[in-house]
Amino acid sequence: MKLLYRLILRISLALLVILTGWAVFFYVAMINEVNDEVDDSLEDYSEAIIMRALAGEELPSVNNGSNNQYYLTPISEADAHSREQISYKDSMIYILEKAETEPARILTTIFKDANGHYHALTVSTPSIEKMDLKKAILEWIILLYVALLFMIILINAWLFYRNMRPLYVLLNWLDKYRIGHVNEPLQNDTSITEFRKLNEAVIRNAERNEQLFEQQKQFIGNASHEIQTPLAICRNRLEMMMEDESLSEPQLEELVKAHQTLEYITRLNKSLLLLTKIDNGQFVETSELSLNEVLKHYLTDYTEVYAYRNITLEVVEKGVFRIEMNESLATVLLTNLLKNAFVHNVDEGDIRIEITEQNVEFRNTAVDGALDSAHIFERFYQGNKKEGSTGLGLAIADSICRLQHLRLTYRYEEGAHCFLITKL
Structure with missing residues (x-):
């Protein structure tokens, strides 16, 4: 109330x-x-x-x-x-x-x-x-x-409303405030001492949170970057050990498991590093792209990789989706959503990709009903746990869309997951 x-x-x-x-x-x-x-x-x-x-x-x-x-x-x-x-x-x-x-x-x-x-x-x-x-x-x-x-x-x-107006202004500003984004300064002049102190406390905490957020991003970026070399060395040594013909079958199985764990850690590390680069705005080079062409370039590869699942893929082009965007980010965005549609599908399921001038929609057969739309784009959230999944794919896609002035939304419709990219 x-x-x-x-x-x-x-x-x-x-x-x-x-x-x-x-x-x-x-x-x-x-x-x-x-x-x-x-x-x-x-x-x-x-x-x-x-x-x-x-x-x-x-x-x-x-x-x-x-x-x-x-x-x-x-x-x-x-x-x-x-x-x-x-x-x-x-x-x-x-x-x-x-x-x-x-x-x-x-x-x-x-x-x-x-x-x-x-x-x-x-x-x-x-x-x-x-x-x-x-x-x-x-x-x-x-x-x-x-x-x-x-x-x-x-x-x-x-x-009450007249005297509490500074509080409502402050609450409205807090509702719009987003850590890591460019926020409007708080304009809340008041002669009431308590409200002035409250404004100052909120601004101090916001600045402190921004500093912590930047430090967190810097730490993740530095840690991910520094971890890459040791991970590569460990993978190479495991691969060399796995080539040893004197190993018994149980020993080889244990090495394979260790190698798979390192592969997962490597993918997770790369995803975290990519997220940090996106948050830091390091992808500044842009060019005019057709997402139709970018998507077609990778369709064949994914179709061949997941051919054993007999998933039917249909691409409907009703227009050309053109955008001024970093090509690497465009590739990551589309391949993440395409991989998501294959991985979170059923054998002999369907994938339908519809492209217009304003939208790109990925629709795939659902496994276990609707996902939680309030948390689906959060980092490490996994609706249905898949082996090897890092839980960062959709978070990366959402970060790219927000950076490139796009909107990524999810809905569940007629037994299918639907992810829609829309121009703002």
Whole structure:
């Protein structure tokens, strides 16, 4: 999950709890305030009636035209002492003016007149308007709650992205960065100290990796070059020993095995040396070549070598693939792919080579299904281990293509391995 999404999720959960608590508290506070206002008006109404009753003045009409009503009822002293002096409740009352029943807020209070008689005064006011007010308050709270939640999330997301922009620039640069290639310099000016330090650390590590990569290439090249002579001497001595007629058959078999191992090491050494030269850009001489002609030059040799496998070879020329390229690299590229098509094939299988002006495709019968396209061009990767294979053929082909501005891709189609060289 991206950092931005994780931040939004956590902010949303935190705000959901905080704002929900705030909304509930605010709603309860507002409703209590509304009830207090209604209760205050009822108290004022009841006090006016009590004062008139105690003064012996004429009491107002039971309904004063505002839908407020009151009832004055004599009660016994015992009843007066058994009830609360003042109480509030919500109930349904019958409105004479409207001739219908409506919800109302009711206040009941007990008082004693000058003669010592107790009375119960009940005053009521309809609460329909209060219910409408509660509904309106609830709706506005929900609206403001949702709007506030989204606004806070959006503002936080925008601020996060704005402030984290140097990090995204750095990540984008790292995605494009390739060791051993010409990379664009990091352009990531920022006034934030942490990001400046991060940029400096990344640049230092990139420079260090480049140095190590160059040292590695130099070491492989030097080691491979120095190993060639001792390997040649060892092979010659083994060949001379194998010509000795006094050797027994078991001894000769052991020498043959040792010779085969040296042959494998020699091929591996040459491949590593070639890769180093390609990485170092030592093949600078180029000329205009027709890959059609280069391929035809080696087809006969490979057909004769692998004739015992009865593999059918078909070459389809739909155009001439011309390119400005080093001839040695072109030869290595095509022969590696051609050898790969023969070696990683089945007896009596098929090879089809199709050439156009923009593409060269090698298609051969697969042995055990598709290969791992994510790793097939890595050094020493071998999908199906073949005896004597160094695991560097496709890595060399891919390096040559990248050096010569070509693209080498792999796909598995209809039971066949397909390698496609394409002009960029």
